[in-house]
Amino acid sequence: MNKMAGSSMGEDTIGAIQEGIRNSAARMLESGEIDVFIGYEDGTLPLRTTPVFITCPEDAERLVWSPICENSLTCYLPKFQGTVGVVVKGCDVRTLVNLILENQVSRDKVKIVGVPCKGIIDRDRVGKALGTDRIIRSAKATRRSLMLEGDGFEVEMEIQDVLAPSCEVCRYPVPVLFDVLVGNESMARDGKDPEAGYLEVAQFAELEPDARFSFFAQEIERCIQCYACRQACPLCYCPECFVDRQSPKWISRWRGLSDKILFHLGRVLHVAGRCVDCGACRRACPVGIDLRLLTKNMEKAAKDLFDYESGLDIGGVPLLATYRREDPDDFIL
Amino acid sequence: MLDQEPKIVAFLCNWCSYAGADLAGTGRIQYPPNVRVIRVPCSGRVDPLMILKCLQRGADGVLVSGCHPGDCHYIAGNYLARRKFALLDELLDFYGIEKGRVHFSWVSAAEGEKFADVVKQVTETVKALGEPAKLVR
Ligand code: SF4
Ligand code: SF4
Ligand code: SF4
Ligand code: FES
Numbered sequence: 527m528n529k530m531a532g533s534s535m536g537e538d539t540i541g542a543i544q545e546g547i548r549n550s551a552a553r554m555l556e557s558g559e560i561d562v563f564i565g566y567e568d569g570t571l572p573l574r575t576t577p578v579f580i581t582c583p584e585d586a587e588r589l590v591w592s593p594i595c596e597n598s599l600t601c602y603l604p605k606f607q608g609t610v611g612v613v614v615k616g617c618d619v620r621t622l623v624n625l626i627l628e629n630q631v632s633r634d635k636v637k638i639v640g641v642p643c644k645g646i647i648d649r650d651r652v653g654k655a656l657g658t659d660r661i662i663r664s665a666k667a668t669r670r671s672l673m674l675e676g677d678g679f680e681v682e683m684e685i686q687d688v689l690a691p692s693c694e695v696c697r698y699p700v701p702v703l704f705d706v707l708v709g710n711e712s713m714a715r716d717g718k719d720p721e722a723g724y725l726e727v728a729q730f731a732e733l734e735p736d737a738r739f740s741f742f743a744q745e746i747e748r749c750i751q752c753y754a755c756r757q758a759c760p761l762c763y764c765p766e767c768f769v770d771r772q773s774p775k776w777i778s779r780w781r782g783l784s785d786k787i788l789f790h791l792g793r794v795l796h797v798a799g800r801c802v803d804c805g806a807c808r809r810a811c812p813v814g815i816d817l818r819l820l821t822k823n824m825e826k827a828a829k830d831l832f833d834y835e836s837g838l839d840i841g842g843v844p845l846l847a848t849y850r851r852e853d854p855d856d857f858i859l
Numbered sequence: 860m861l862d863q864e865p866k867i868v869a870f871l872c873n874w875c876s877y878a879g880a881d882l883a884g885t886g887r888i889q890y891p892p893n894v895r896v897i898r899v900p901c902s903g904r905v906d907p908l909m910i911l912k913c914l915q916r917g918a919d920g921v922l923v924s925g926c927h928p929g930d931c932h933y934i935a936g937n938y939l940a941r942r943k944f945a946l947l948d949e950l951l952d953f954y955g956i957e958k959g960r961v962h963f964s965w966v967s968a969a970e971g972e973k974f975a976d977v978v979k980q981v982t983e984t985v986k987a988l989g990e991p992a993k994l995v996r
Contacts, residue, residue: 731953739955739993768908776908784915784996791950795907798946820953827949832942849938851928857948858941859964859977
């Protein structure tokens, strides 16, 4: 297969990162500095990887790395008692910084294995590019391309054409905090300017308010309130989420649109000033609601109003746990 | 324009705006009877979700009023609230929900006159917006 020749160098980078992850995991487990290592292994379906919890060094061989490694593994950290090693991408580690700031994870209980990230793929985009009626039997990803095989077809796609929307505008592909960085910074994609990420939000804000409302109403109408978005978000760790509370009952699951909207507004407010646009919520949504527009707008608001970017500074204070006297006041009577 | 009188839920801080409302009353200052007051210990106690819930369950508007910056009984409750409210304001606007449904004010215990003015202003704005349709259950 000639098509694959061009990507061999890329494959090596992925291979090197994967090797690095395996070695770090094995070493940390052997020395006893961690109790468990959380990484990715191949999933049972093509184009899927799945989180894996490794406790003995020999099993480190199961760990994989590729642009299909999408889950934010930091999700699991608040639940662990012992010391954990974890693989993080640029966005993931920013959620971890927030978890540390919010006292959900203690810095000395986590060994961070950072990956200089090239971006991950978006399965919706792959589906669109491929045509939804085709069943993928096997998939192989290299640094630059994705090879898909199914009944009677063989397709190669450029990773950058099916990149997750968050990755396209990612500002910090190299983890801002780590104990070990596998590979080196030059293996990551280039960080984008914040304004690039806010373009879509700014354009949307130009629409008439009623048009904005109808857009969201139409999107959110499709929500089945499965709460997978919350489940996938590393920052949604509340032992009892407001949607599950019975008294007071904030959100009902059978009341229709208005309750769905309230859920979405509530969730967005809860991640305001914390969300790092990792995109996990959007990828988790089974009906493909564009959750990013709302969270991204809050991110922009945090920047515009308070000059705050979330998840960068382990010595900082969460946005809503502090204030400045000169914070915006002009909206108050 | 709303034909009926609008219902406005007012979350008033116990230490300032609530007393301000009281002062407006004892001072016989006239203001529209549209507000339904809920006394809260501090403006920082008001979860944005409470505001949204009011709008969902039939309030035409919501007012949250607390102590002036620097005067909060709990030192920083109003400063912290201000950040949350700024974000809520931005979110509602982006979402396409009328700006004039939710209002914030600082009213001290000595400002009966200001309280009456705020209520007048809020009532007029909310009235002008007409029937709420966007969040109502
Ligand atoms: S809200 Fe979505 S994009 Fe933001 S941190 Fe959570 S999962 Fe990631
Ligand atoms: S949506 Fe809000 S209450 Fe629910 S888990 Fe997330 S942060 Fe907690
Ligand atoms: S994952 Fe999608 S369908 Fe499920 S609750 Fe979230 S937005 Fe709704
Ligand atoms: S006590 Fe009045 S706002 Fe905090």
